[in-house]
Amino acid sequence: MGAYMSEKKYTKDxxxxxxxxxxxxxxxxxxxxxxLGDIVFIELPSVGNSVKAKDEICVVESVKAASDIYAPxxxxxxxVNNNLENDAAIINQDAENEGWIFKMKxxxxxxYSELMSEDEYKQFLEQ
Amino acid sequence: xxxxxxxxxxxxxxxxxxxxxxxRNHSGIFDVSHMGQILIENNESYLHKLxxxxxxxxxxLIKNRSHYSFLLNKDGGVIDxxxxxxxxxxxxxYLYIVYNASRKKEDEEIFISCAPNAEKxxxxxxxxxIQGPDSINVLKNIIDIPNNMNFFDILISKYNNNEIIVSxxxxxxxxxxxxxxxxxxxxxxxxxxxxxxNTMLCGLGSRDSLRLEAGLSLYGHELNEKITPIEAGLSWAxxxxxxxxxNLNGNKVLSDQLKNKLSNxxxxxxxxxxxxxxxxxxxxxxxNNEIGKITSGCFSPNLKKSIAIGYIISEFNTDNPIxxxxxxxxxxxxxxxxxxxxxNYKKNGSVYE
Numbered sequence: 001m002g003a004y005m006s007e008k009k010y011t012k013d014x015x016x017x018x019x020x021x022x023x024x025x026x027x028x029x030x031x032x033x034x035x036l037g038d039i040v041f042i043e044l045p046s047v048g049n050s051v052k053a054k055d056e057i058c059v060v061e062s063v064k065a066a067s068d069i070y071a072p073x074x075x076x077x078x079x080v081n082n083n084l085e086n087d088a089a090i091i092n093q094d095a096e097n098e099g100w101i102f103k104m105k106x107x108x109x110x111x112y113s114e115l116m117s118e119d120e121y122k123q124f125l126e127q
Numbered sequence: 128x129x130x131x132x133x134x135x136x137x138x139x140x141x142x143x144x145x146x147x148x149x150x151r152n153h154s155g156i157f158d159v160s161h162m163g164q165i166l167i168e169n170n171e172s173y174l175h176k177l178x179x180x181x182x183x184x185x186x187x188l189i190k191n192r193s194h195y196s197f198l199l200n201k202d203g204g205v206i207d208x209x210x211x212x213x214x215x216x217x218x219x220x221y222l223y224i225v226y227n228a229s230r231k232k233e234d235e236e237i238f239i240s241c242a243p244n245a246e247k248x249x250x251x252x253x254x255x256x257i258q259g260p261d262s263i264n265v266l267k268n269i270i271d272i273p274n275n276m277n278f279f280d281i282l283i284s285k286y287n288n289n290e291i292i293v294s295x296x297x298x299x300x301x302x303x304x305x306x307x308x309x310x311x312x313x314x315x316x317x318x319x320x321x322x323x324x325n326t327m328l329c330g331l332g333s334r335d336s337l338r339l340e341a342g343l344s345l346y347g348h349e350l351n352e353k354i355t356p357i358e359a360g361l362s363w364a365x366x367x368x369x370x371x372x373x374n375l376n377g378n379k380v381l382s383d384q385l386k387n388k389l390s391n392x393x394x395x396x397x398x399x400x401x402x403x404x405x406x407x408x409x410x411x412x413x414x415n416n417e418i419g420k421i422t423s424g425c426f427s428p429n430l431k432k433s434i435a436i437g438y439i440i441s442e443f444n445t446d447n448p449i450x451x452x453x454x455x456x457x458x459x460x461x462x463x464x465x466x467x468x469x470x471n472y473k474k475n476g477s478v479y480e
Contacts, residue, residue, distance in 0.1 A: 037137065037332065038144045040426045040433075041401040043454075059454065061403045063143045063332060063426045066454075092142075 008096070009112060010121035011072045016096055019112055024104045026072060028060065031125055033095040036062035039088045044080040045069075045102050051077065053111055058101065060091070073111040075104035133161040133228065136330040143332035147428045150299055150337055151468075154259030155329035156320060161228040163235070164249045164307060167242045169213065169220035176241035177222075179374055181211065182356070182365045182381075185222070188213040193279045193294050195364050197356055198226075198237055203377025203384070204352040205359070207234050208344065212281045212294060223281070223292060225254070225305070227346045252292075253313040257320065258303035258329075258337070260471065265323045266304055269316065278302065278472035287312050299334070300341025300470045336425045339434060342395060342466030348406060348422040349393065349436055357384040358438075360393040360465075389441055395465040396421070396435040402453045404435035404460065411450045411457060418443045421451065429468050436465070 006019040014032035017024050033039070041061040051057055051071040058069045080102045084090055091099035106112065116124060138146060149155050167173055174185040180198045188194065190213050198206040207230040212223045226234045238245045257266055266272055270284050270293065281294035289312050297303035308316055320326060335345070344350050349359055355377065356365055362385060369375050370382040398404055404424035412418050419439030427434040439449070450457040 038142045038426075041403060043402075061401075061426075063336065064137060066403060066405070 006112070008118060009115035010118065010124075011070070011115055012124065013070050013072075015069065015072050017072045017112065017115060019106070019109075022106060022109070023078070024073065024075065024106050024112070025100050026069075026102055026104065027100040028069065028091065028095055029121070030095045032067075033092055033099070036060065036064060036067060038063045039091045042084050042088045042091070042101065044082075044084065045077050047077050047080060049077045051075065051104075060088070069101065071104070072115065073104070073106050074108050075106040077102055078105050079103040135161065137332040138330040139328045141327065143330070143336065144426075144428045146327065146329040146333035147336050149325075149327055150259040150301060150329060150333065151429065152259070153325040154257055154261040154265050154303070154323075155327055155333065156317065157256040157258065157329050157334055158253070158317075159256055159305070159334075160249065160253040162249070162254055163224075163226040163228065163231045164247070164252060164254060165224050165226070165235070165238055166216070166246045166248055167222040167224065167238060168244065169222060170242070173242035173245075174222075175374075177238075178369070178372075179376055180206070180237055180241075182369045182375055183211070184366055184369060185211075188222070190215070190220075191280055191282055193281050193296055197361075197364070198234060199356075199376040199381075200352055201376045203355040203357075203380040205346070205350045205354060205356060206230065206237070206352060208346055208350055209234070210294075210296060214281055214283065214292065216283060216290070216292075223307075229347060248307070252307045252309055254305060254307050255313070255317060256297050256299075256303060256305045257326070258297045258299040259301050259326075261325060262301075262303045263473075265320055265326050268323070269319050270306075272304075276473075278474045286316050291316075295473065298341075298343055299337035300343065300466060300468060301337070302471055302473045335423075336428065339423055339425050339436065340427050340429055340466065340468040341470055342436070344436075345423060355381060355384060357381060358389055358391060358393075391419070391438045392441050393436065393438055393465070394419075394445070395463040395467060396424075396437060396449070396451070396460045397430065397463040397467070398433035398435075398451075399459045399461055401433075402458055403433045404451060404453070408435075409452045410437060410439055410460075411452065412443065413448050413450070415457075418449070427467060434463070434467050435460075 008018045014029045043059045045057040056068040193212040209226040292307035408421045410419040421435045421437040424435035
């Protein structure tokens, strides 16, 4: 098939992004999940919306606070994780796999290359 | 997170919801050493001066009992809410007062002006609360607790030959105890309590969701210097005889408020969606008129919905729908009687009056 699964990258807003065949899957990092605490609700983005990097596109509510989720790169929202509607705590259990939030068709793959690698993100967290 | 000048944990490793449920079902331990604790000699002249601020008959307080009360400013507004107890320590009679960390400066100015030799004890005594239906069993293993001790009773007990102040009280709506423990033995005592596998350390996050479910007010949210205890729905805690006494700050304002209609009322709210109600959100009627604000909101682990306390204008007929502005959208919320979760105190007869 020639499917290309990229390495996982991270944003300074504590989101992770992985890309397969020009489709990006996005969620919040395990570190973000830990600092938010128990997540009780997520307002998912609307499928079909075209968004720009840094746009606020959805909200995660934890027992502590509401946090905006930003689009990490430009693109179109093509799918959301509907399982989170009934059980947002999936993000606490498995933030970087089952807890994915939405998928995008990306317009500019250079934006992706500019994000942090896992090692760079770890260093960023230590600062 | 920083809280009133202290670095306090919001939660420990299992999270707010788990800590909250453990307190409702078993027990949990809160380090509340940031709170103010002061001893004031039970001396008639001091009590008379304090009665200017505190709406109780201080000379008539029953020994070994605690009372929920306030410091009032001259307009009857709440400078702080506090727990005041009458206890003997080493054969001297004292008022022992526990007050909010965020109000130490204001409160202590008053305490010292009334009783110059008042002794702040929070630098030498830690304050811990153990809360939940199992608290009594966990605590009885290491400290003598008389069987007839009721909610808001207070006494001096001993641990490793040190005196500790034990009150049956707390701020979660559950049975429980607060322990004022000399610093030197605090770690040993708490470690000993934590040997019970059904109890755990709990942080500020669950303390807030527990008190909110119990409909209890928090200073800086439901209470401040511009709100009187009557407006906050706490007139039960005022000694009505004292409202006739001109020595009491704001006595005229308070007795007028008791007789007349108030401009605002305190209400409980419950979310109809999964959105979270939070402090500061604005409430509207169905014609988009602003009718009030939320003062505290959280996720209720017991009701599995967001709950809140707020104030609305008294003229509003609560049969009509109320909307809360959540991230620029208006969402329907429902009125719910306070408390959201029934209180579970141990008492024979009434705690107050």
